[in-house]
Structure formats: structure tokens, C-alpha cells
Amino acid sequence: MRKSYKFRLYPTKEQGIILTKTLDVCRYIYNEFLADRRNAYDRCNRGLNILDQINQVKYLEFNIPVQSQVKQDVIRRLGKSFDAFFRRCKSGEIPGYPRFKSKGRYNSFTYPQSGFLIEGTKLKLSKIGTIKLKQHRGIEGKIKTCTIKRELDQWYAVFSADLGKCPIKVEPITSIGIDVGLNSCVTLSNGEQFDSPEFYRKSEKSLTVQQKRLSRKKKGSENRNRQKSKVVKVHRKIRNQRLDFNHKLSRILVDRFDRIVFEDLNINNMVKNHHLAKSISDVAWGQLIQMTKYKAEETGKFVELVNPYNTSQMCSGCGTLVKKSLAVRTHKCPECGLELDRDHNAAINILNLCTVGTTGRACGVMDNSSGNEAGST
The missing domain is CATH 3.30.420 (Nucleotidyltransferase; domain 5)
Structure with a gap:
């Protein structure tokens, strides 16, 4: 059983710039590998899978350092978009081919396993630094992923925690x-x-x-x-x-x-x-x-x-x-x-x-x- 916790982040001006540039890198990766998938199918009549593209993304270099797992998660995110596209095709729904992301349409990146740590009132992020965190309640279970999300001029950290097995169902009285x-x-x-x-x-x-x-x-x-x-x-x-x-x-x-x-x-x-x-x-x-x-x-x-x-x-x-x-x-x-x-x-x-x-x-x-x-x- 999974549960998500959303907390407000208060980055400094310099940290805000780094977070924004990290989003730009992730958006660039998403668009580039979306184009690769489209071109591979158009020119060679073959599809690329997630593993193929993960092996390629590690060779890309950018002006700012981005944690490797964050870049790999972008490829998995693209893969989920294509999985949903093929599912809609098979079920007869309106397919909706995955779109290229413009600057205002890519607003989050994820640390899927490691690279983040809560230290008191701070959140330590790999390649970014330590950011002030407003943790207004405790987190139950084991934290599995950390997603950094931008909402206009505000930043949030969303933690996905594993709570273990679902609780035993009670006998309904009321x-x-x-x-x-x-x-x-x-x-x-x-x-x-x-x-x-x-x-x-x-x-x-x-x-x-x-x-x-x-x-x-x-x-x-x-x-x-x-x-x-x-x-x-x-x-x-x-x-x-x-x-x-x-x-x-x-x-x-x-x-x-x-x-x-x-x-x-x-x-x-x-x-x-x-x-x-x-x-x-x-x-x-x-x-x-x-x-x-x-x-x-x-x-x-x-x-x-x-x-x-x-x-x-x-x-x-x-x-x-x-x-x-x-x-x-x-x-x-x-x-x-x-x-x-x-x-x-x-x-x-x-x-x-x-x-x-x-x-x-x-x-x-x-x-x-x-x-x-x-x-x-």
C-alpha cells in the first residue's frame, strides 16, 4: 500500500535557478528521446524500448550536473506515455500520441530510489543542495521516491511511502x-x-x-x-x-x-x-x-x-x-x-x-x- 505526502519547499534564489535548469534538462531529454522513438519507427519501422534509451542517456552531458537516476526516470516516464498510448489504441479510445513538452508543460522530476534525504527541516537533494522543507506532518512507512514539483512560483516535494500490507477490514457496523x-x-x-x-x-x-x-x-x-x-x-x-x-x-x-x-x-x-x-x-x-x-x-x-x-x-x-x-x-x-x-x-x-x-x-x-x-x- 502506497501513500503520498506533499510538503512545501522554500529554495533560495540560487537554488530556484538550479531547480529550474534541472527541469529544463529533463524536458530536453524527454523531447529528444521522444523524437528518437518517432524517427526510429518512421525510418526503420522499429520501436525503441526503455532499456535501449536508458543505455543512451548516460552519454549525454549538460551544463549543470543531474543525478543519473533522475535522467533515467525521464525515460521511464516517456515509456509510460507510450504504454498508455498503445493501451488506448487497443481499447478503441482516442489514442493521443505523446506530445513534445513546451517550457510550461514539464514541471516535475523524480528521484526514484536515492539521492534525497530529510535532515530535520531540510531536504538534501543530490546535485542540487540542501533546501528548506516545511514538513507539517510525519511520514509513515518507508519512503520510496521523491518528486520535486513546480507549481508556478512555488516548489513542492512529494514523497511516496510504502505502508506495507493493507489493514485488516473491519466488520461494518455503521x-x-x-x-x-x-x-x-x-x-x-x-x-x-x-x-x-x-x-x-x-x-x-x-x-x-x-x-x-x-x-x-x-x-x-x-x-x-x-x-x-x-x-x-x-x-x-x-x-x-x-x-x-x-x-x-x-x-x-x-x-x-x-x-x-x-x-x-x-x-x-x-x-x-x-x-x-x-x-x-x-x-x-x-x-x-x-x-x-x-x-x-x-x-x-x-x-x-x-x-x-x-x-x-x-x-x-x-x-x-x-x-x-x-x-x-x-x-x-x-x-x-x-x-x-x-x-x-x-x-x-x-x-x-x-x-x-x-x-x-x-x-x-x-x-x-x-x-x-x-x-x-
Whole structure:
């Protein structure tokens, strides 16, 4: 079981220059060996593998020293891009041939085994030096890799740690069904609701002003580059606010309940509705579900996904289908007289679907150990 830890780095001005030059070297290696692969296929009708190119990269020399394993990891990264390309070709998806990386599209490099060491409040990097590290929490397990990442004008260290075997699954005692929505971010089957903070919509006015100013700047000018950074900073703030909210909400859910049941939504298709796309992206359902999954996996708890078909239309009291549009926010059953909030009714149905599935009928269950859907029995 792997877990990642992300910490802020505070390099000096000189160290920032070295980090930027290291990124430029890695980007150059990526583009050069991507061109080699393309040319080998076009001219000789043969492909190059990772081992072939790793044997070549050690002969390259640059103005600044770069650790050998960092350069080798760039080749492995390129290999993963081609593996994903061939996988998409075989599965009939849009292939998306690996692209050359421009200056703003290559923002990280990795020490895959060694060359890094945490010394108190400092991070020692091979060929770079010792950089101030803000380690706001401890690291569990054994650190396997260290990735240095640039986000505009900020630098981060991301450590991947091996925690060993997954914890033993607990016997679920408390279960909850969750309906994700737009008016309320989530509605629980016990009636609780967590309102959507709508970070994007609150920052939309500021973002519009910055984007208008960007559109007036001459392309390729320094003024345009500076203004582009301001736009990116607004987006970064929205992203960080959304991450913080979903981290806290997923932690609340995992701490309180042993089994958490969501709808198995196809969010990619849902955002094709241009009337709802902005609101769906703003609440970030997929991010919340993913965070809840890995937090539950760490504690031996369960996150399960059920078929969302008719969960909003079905009466949770008697099972009668009560058709209603999205504008109707209250569920009123003409058969049993049940009247409650539409999202609360859906959340109860979601929990009931999982309960039925575990007693013999099919229930879409997310296997926490593998990340694949499995049938619950």
C-alpha cells in the first residue's frame, strides 16, 4: 500500500535557478528521446524500448550536473506515455500520441530510489543542495521516491511511502448512503446535508477580470506572461480551496461510518450538459469519492458504488416510481404518503441498494485493495 505526502519547499534564489535548469534538462531529454522513438519507427519501422534509451542517456552531458537516476526516470516516464498510448489504441479510445513538452508543460522530476534525504527541516537533494522543507506532518512507512514539483512560483516535494500490507477490514457496523448534488454537496441517508461551497462561482468575477486583462496583452510579451501568472494563481487558489474542503469532508465521513455508499456516476458524460457542467465541476464529486476511497482503505473500512438508476425517482418507503423533474426538490409519494427532501430520499435508496446487494443481488462494490469493481455476495 502506497501513500503520498506533499510538503512545501522554500529554495533560495540560487537554488530556484538550479531547480529550474534541472527541469529544463529533463524536458530536453524527454523531447529528444521522444523524437528518437518517432524517427526510429518512421525510418526503420522499429520501436525503441526503455532499456535501449536508458543505455543512451548516460552519454549525454549538460551544463549543470543531474543525478543519473533522475535522467533515467525521464525515460521511464516517456515509456509510460507510450504504454498508455498503445493501451488506448487497443481499447478503441482516442489514442493521443505523446506530445513534445513546451517550457510550461514539464514541471516535475523524480528521484526514484536515492539521492534525497530529510535532515530535520531540510531536504538534501543530490546535485542540487540542501533546501528548506516545511514538513507539517510525519511520514509513515518507508519512503520510496521523491518528486520535486513546480507549481508556478512555488516548489513542492512529494514523497511516496510504502505502508506495507493493507489493514485488516473491519466488520461494518455503521453504514451511510450518500447522494451527491448541486444544491447540497452531499446529502446523507440520515438526513444530514453539507452545503456546496461553490469556490469557483465565488471567484468567477475576479477570474473574469484577470482573463480580460490577459486577452488584451500582446502574445509573446513579458506583460502577457506576467498576466498569465495572475490567472493561474486565481485557479490555484480555487483548486486549493476545493482540495481542502474535500479532504475535510472525506475525513468526517470515514471517521464516522464503516461503510460509505455512493452512486456510480459517469461524471464525464454528465459534464457534457452545458447547463450543469460548471456546477458539476465546481463541486468535484469525483475528487470527493476518490479521497474517501483511499482514506477508507487506510483504516480498513469500505466505500461501495451502486447503480444510480432511478435512485431519485423511486420512493424509499414503498418502492413506487414517482417521476419528477430536476426542478422538483421534494419527494411526495401518492401510494404511501411519504414526503421528504428529494436528495434525502435518493440517499436512502442508495443505502438500500447496497444492503440488498450484500444479501444476494448484484451490488457494485469498489474493491479497496485493487481499485476494481467486484460483485458483493
